[in-house]
Each structure stands twice: as C-alpha cells, then as structure tokens.
Amino acid sequence: MTDCEHIKTSLKKNSEEFLGHKFSFKAETCDICEAVLWDDVVNKKFQIWINSLYKKHADLFVVQPRFTKQTLDSLDQEINSLAFSVNRAVVLRAMSYVYIDDICTLPDVAEHAAGISVRPAYEYFDTGPKRPVKVRVRPHHYLDLLTWSKLTGLSPARIIEKSTMSMLALIKEQTDENESYQAGKIREMMRSILRAA
C-alpha cells in the first residue's frame, strides 16, 4: 500500500456533505490520489459554515441517548452534588468529553476503564427499560461524536450512553468496593469542565 506525497496538485472546487447540507470550498487537490488540502484557511471557513448551520438548524444537532431509571437517578444525584446549577444535557455532553478524552487516556485509569462494560457496576446501569433523553450538542462536540462513531461503529447517541454509564459505573465501583479508581479525580474533571461550560 503506497501513501501518495501529492507531488502534482491544482486548485479545484470541492464539496463535503454534512447532515444533509453541502459545504463548498476551493482547495489545492492532488491530481494523482485526489486528496484535498484542508489547511487552516479552509478549516476556518468550515467552522464559520458549521456554526451558521447550527444557528439555522439546531435540531440537526440533537442526539437521543436512552437511559434506565437508575442511570438518570444517579446522574441527577451527581448534578445535585455540584455547588452550581447545570442542566442534564450539559452534564451528558461533559461526560462523553471527559470519558473519551481524559479517563480513557489516563495511564492509571485507562486499563481499568476499558473493562468496565462487562462488570456488575455497568450492568446495574444498563439493565432495565430505557427512555430517550434529548441532548443538543454544539457543532464542535458533534464533530467529536462523528469521529468516535466512525472509528467504533457506534452511533453518536450510543457513544453518549456508553460514556455516561461507564463514568457512573467507575464512580459506583469506588463507593461500593472502596477501591482506588479515583472517583474523586473523575468528579474533579467533571466539575472543571462544567464550570467552563
């Protein structure tokens, strides 16, 4: 398998489809492999475009994860323990951020977190009838979800479900077994991101 070095290029009109809408732009394009140069100029145009799409069609950026009663109860308990008021949708967004970007990359927690979905604490949150919760996500977070979705084969809603249940299960394990899985650290990360939100 060869990786083209894009030796011969020309300026061409390109377009990319996103949530049923088309983003058009001009960019240098490789004549051999058809790769398109997405530099900071194109990226800035895309950010402006996607933010205006969000303003016009915010409904496109809604995902609907499904949760059991015990998951929502635990989530509300965590929200109530915060020193400031914040709504559920913001917490759900923050949970997927913290779980994927921080928890899963912490050397001392990542390995433990990777096996959480087969342990009783996770099963506790995953078992029983589920009901949908509407979460409107910002464009930047939606792009995150699309990347994780592409790479894991899970839907954006399922990613929010898994992240939330994994985070709550890690916290629950700490309470149940008094093990050092850093529930304090997880809560601290959550608080800092929620304060910023």
Added chain:
Amino acid sequence: MSASEQTLHDLLCDESIPFGRRLRFASSSELDYWEGRQNPPNLSRNDFVRLVRLVPDNISNVKVTPRISLSGPHGLTGEEEVFKFEFNAIILGSRSRYFLKGYFFDKGNRKGVAIQSFRLIPVTPPRSIRSRR
C-alpha cells in the same frame, strides 16, 4: 522573527520534549492536512484533530525519510524530511492502529505541521483453516 515565534520554534525542536507532545503542539498551532484520498482511504482533518490527542507521548518507531513533494502552502518552506510512524489507540474499548506521515514547517522556524497521510491500518484477519473451506 518575533519572540513568540522563537519560543514556539524552540519548543517544537526541543528533543527533551517527547515527539508525540511536540506533534500536538505543532498541530494546534498551524495544520495543513491532506484528506479525501480514496486509495488507501485517508481519515479526515476532523478525525486527526481528535485522534492526535491519543497519540502516545513517546513514540519509538518514528522513521525519517527525504521529502519528495513540494506541493501545498508550505511545500517549499517546510522541512526536507518526512516523519512516519504507527500508533495504537483505544476508543470506548475498541482498539485500532493508525499510520501517520507528515513534516514540520517552516525549515529553521518550526511553527506547524503538514500531514500528508493519516489512515487506519486494516487488521489482518486470521488465516483461514483449510478444512473449513
């Protein structure tokens, strides 16, 4: 050259800082990204921006080769050598391996990175057993 540029250049050339971290600094400063290649399929710029956070700090298998292409906004001013390496990342329990190839720019005043190729390495399926055919 302003003082801030000098600092960034020093940071990106500092061998005592792990390569993975310097790559993250460079990509958050200025990024040229080639995407949309069909064969072999390339991941998008958005994917790269999110996955570069999962590149390990210390990468032991970085290979350096002379650069051939002079295309792109930093093709003429970029460094003459291309780096390439592979790394593993686990996302929500799903493990994947990635290939990354690019070069820093500008030569003598590092301030960003151009990524020529970023793709998933396909997992080789286990060899089938003859009796199962």
